[in-house]
Amino acid sequence: MTEQRWQQVSEWPLMLAAVAFLGAYAWTVLGPPVGASAQFAGLIMWVTWVVFAGDFVVRLGLAPRPGRWLLRHLHELAMVVLPMFRPLRLLRLLRLLRLVTLLGVLQRSAGAAVRGRVVLYAAGSTLMLLIISSLAMLDAERGAPGASIETYPQALWWSTVTVTTVGYGDFSPVTITGRAIAVALMVAGIALLGVITATLASWLVERVGEQDEANQAATRAQVADLAAEIAALRAQLSTHDARDR
Numbered sequence: 001m002t003e004q005r006w007q008q009v010s011e012w013p014l015m016l017a018a019v020a021f022l023g024a025y026a027w028t029v030l031g032p033p034v035g036a037s038a039q040f041a042g043l044i045m046w047v048t049w050v051v052f053a054g055d056f057v058v059r060l061g062l063a064p065r066p067g068r069w070l071l072r073h074l075h076e077l078a079m080v081v082l083p084m085f086r087p088l089r090l091l092r093l094l095r096l097l098r099l100v101t102l103l104g105v106l107q108r109s110a111g112a113a114v115r116g117r118v119v120l121y122a123a124g125s126t127l128m129l130l131i132i133s134s135l136a137m138l139d140a141e142r143g144a145p146g147a148s149i150e151t152y153p154q155a156l157w158w159s160t161v162t163v164t165t166v167g168y169g170d171f172s173p174v175t176i177t178g179r180a181i182a183v184a185l186m187v188a189g190i191a192l193l194g195v196i197t198a199t200l201a202s203w204l205v206e207r208v209g210e211q212d213e214a215n216q217a218a219t220r221a222q223v224a225d226l227a228a229e230i231a232a233l234r235a236q237l238s239t240h241d242a243r244d245r
């Protein structure tokens with residue numbers, strides 16, 4: 001089996017694992033659960049970790065050049081090995097979101113489909129990033145000395161003003177993990193603004209082009225009408241001249 005074939009086979013199981021991990025992770029951060037509930041949530045997170053770790057090992061074994069493949073996928077290794085990067089496993093859900101938005105715009109024209117997919121994907125990705133980053137930030141900051149982010153609404157507010165590059169500064173991370181999350185979210189916010197700006201510019205250019213084409217068509221029609229009227233007047237003048245002679 002090739003690496004590409006393995007990715008096709010494991011795509012949906014990994015997405016389901018990411019959904020299960022999201023539920024368990026949110027439960028442990030917002031709850032937190034105790035007793036049997038905590039054990040159950042921990043079991044789900046361990047199972048999903050095994051799934052992602054197994055996928056990483058299989059893909060490494062199937063790679064034609066394992067050393068080069070490992071260097072190109074160090075972020076996935078960090079997601080598996082380092083607990084602080086475990087929320088990054090949820091980014092797998094963005095691929096599911098991309099598939100959903102693609103299926104939702106297949107009936108449109110080519111230009112509208114691409115633009116609609118970009119808008120839906122950007123909006124969905126933003127919402128997913130806000131949820132994930134807020135959970136990760138609360139998990140990293142809550143209980144830390146001098147931390148100002150102690151509740152999920154505070155974390156969600158911080159994520160919103162950060163991803164939009166506003167940054168009021170009323171809440172800010174104090175831990176190394178929290179600041180790493182902040183850097184990643186700021187980069188994502190800049191990329192998001194770029195996507196939205198490019199999509200809006202594309203729509204405006206297309207609308208202006210359509211309006212310009214409509215105006216040109218109307219102008220051509222008027223010129224054709226004037227030419228026909230001139231030709232008719234010339235024919236009438238020629239007829240009158242012939243009669244006068």
